[in-house]
Amino acid sequence: MTLEVRDLHVAVSGRRILHGVTLSLRPGETLAIMGPNGSGKSTLLYTVMGRPGYSVEKGFIKLDGEDITSTPPEERSLRGVMLAFQDPVPVPGVKLATLVTAAWNKRRGSRDLARPDPRLSMELRRLARELGLREELLYRDVNLGFSGGEKKRSEMLQLIALKPRYALLDEPDSGLDVDGVKTIAAAAERLREQGAGLLIVTHYARILRFIEPDRVVVLVGGRVVDEGGPELAHRIDREGYRRYTGPGSGS
Template identity: 50%
Template sequence: MSKLEIINLEVEVDGKRILNGVSLSVSSGEVVAIMGPNGSGKTTLFLTIAGHPRYRVVNGDIRLDGESIINLYPEERVQKGILLALQNPTPVPEVRLSTLIVAMLNKRAGKHITDPPTPQMLMQMNKLVTELGLKPEHLSRGVHAGFSGGESKRAEVLQLLMYKPRVAMLDEPDSGLDVDGIAVIGRAIAQMAQEGSAVLVTTHHAEILHYVRPSRVIVMSGGRVVYEGDESVVKEIESMGYEKFFEKVNAK
């Protein structure tokens, strides 16, 4: 069992306060969905958890199984099993997708990163490629090099499914996906939780959550958590919009 706890987190970027006291937690097997209008701090929260150097924790704590991780480098957080799938990942044309995945798995296993993949790794990777609707040729292409939006999302999810992180964070994994893509990615996210990851996922849409079945839905605004509830809140926000939803919450 793993548990990620965000405790009263206040974060500055380039001297500008972005998060104003965010608290939430997620455990193995759970998916917590995070919603919130553009600019509410969702991506900032994920980049802070991942350890991005520009995001300075001015107050609060991030704990993995009770241990603070805020002084760890990003690579050390990956080693601890915290992985982030970015909304718009940067292409790394000079590294093959399969090479990256094998290197990550080798590193965690304490092997040399350039060691050849085990037959099990290859079998699993090929199986997942097909399930995710990618082609074997994607594995031998540069990471995200010339990938379509949908292919990039699938490639990010492939890395998470192969790595089986303790904490998986996915930032708008459904943005720009067609209906089939949403189903594939949504099911894959549910699978991550079933396989024991603690999952955080941001989205604006109810559709993907239909497949994901989140344990909780958190709504952020202005760098704060303003609402925590179940899936029904997603449909409510979709139909009335954030502004009206916040008016309703505040009136209570």
């Protein structure tokens, strides 16, 4: 079982952002995508998730050997690929617990998406406590009036409850203090323990101090310019991206 991206070229609003990106992810594996601002990291995640407006001009995305390049995002989600946004938008009129319940029922094949499940309700309350998320937020409109940290915790709560096979985390550490980063890293570790493959996008190595990746890929200018193990993230933490973006780098 593998989530595979091969020779992916992607354009947004007619502008080419990704240039031949290739990578793969297996269940239980953690792959960190690092790079400076504007390198195409979020574009890669959105394209893998099938977000509208991200045009694949060449290459493909495969899930367990099946081409899903043109598959709608809803179907990708049902097949176990889920995305945690960097800055989740509010969803007025939809309670957080209601949203998770509907997704839970949909994934189980139930026609009644609103049907409550006592086990899930108990699990959501328990997860909220573990993540330091106020329980009352489960019964508030999704992300409406949530702080940045509460949005991040809410996203991780949803993922853990729904148990994806592949979790795409877009800068899960952005805007958080060190305690918040530790909480999100612990939640990501929980996903990995559930067997999920993690694709973590980040500028910095700080979250990777608390959840060590199996592999690190560096993306600059929409191209993969380096690959390695956890030591690559530590080197970038010390040196930054100068060797990839400075004079003589070829980027």
